[in-house]
Amino acid sequence: MNRSTVLTDDEIRPVVAALQTQVHRDWAPAWGTDADLTFVPTAGQPEPGAWQLILLDDSDQASALGYHDLSSEGLPLGKIFARTDHAAGLQWSVTASHEMVEMLADPDINLTAFVQSSATKGTLYAYESADACEADQYGYAIDGVQVSDFVFPAWFESFRKSGSTQFDFGRHITAPFQLLPGGYISVYDIRSGSGWHQLTAASAPLQYAARPRVGSRRERRRVPRDQWLLSTAS
Secondary structure (H helix, E strand, C coil): CECCCCCCHHHHHHHHHHHHHHHHHHHHHHHCCCCCCCCCCCCCCCCCCCCEEEEECCCCCCCCCEEEEECCCCCEEEEEEHHHHHHCCCCHHHHHHHHHHHHHHCCCCCCEEEEECCCCCEEEEECCCCHHHCCHHHCEEECCEEECCCECHHHHCCCCCCCCCCCECCCCCCCCCCCCCCCEEEEEECCCCCCCEEEECCCCCCECCCCCCCCCHHHHHHCCHHHCCECCCC
16 A cells, blocks of 8 residues: 655556565465465545555654554554665665565464474474564565565474575575574563574574564564553544
């Protein structure tokens, strides 16, 4: 849905077509979930019951290029900030692709993979399908439109050996839970008692990050569900 003043409807339409190709051709065979995308122009409104990706201009949260909320119907909603992406030297189409595949993999933001290291220790890994390989440099082009790389379900399977299978669409990742430069993942040490934290590619141990940005999937995991807020296109 276009609510941006820096992108015209004609600029967005080919990106929607590329995202549709990504879902049908690349995503669905790997993940087993599919979706039909419908472009909603500037003056249009989404159909009732639709999950939404909204294109806006400027982020309302520091450093956020895109994030997730719930619509007024309580359904998944992703926001992409085109002017903020451009100012950061990044492509908004990659951000849109990132938000889209994460909504498809875990729309309720409640799925995890559990890696048990002993009888009393273990780590939960959030089911985020684009964070580990989110840097623009790992994306790929569909009909001239750059889209995001994404991990395969095997990335969350700790029994996999390095190099034993395909872990992401672009074949950049070679082992489960590997993070590419610029990538990260939300984790929960079940013994820490301190909730969700962020592990980055640059750090070997868990890096306990500052409060997550409002509206992010990481924040959603930390906030009790009855305290979630609904959102609009503005």
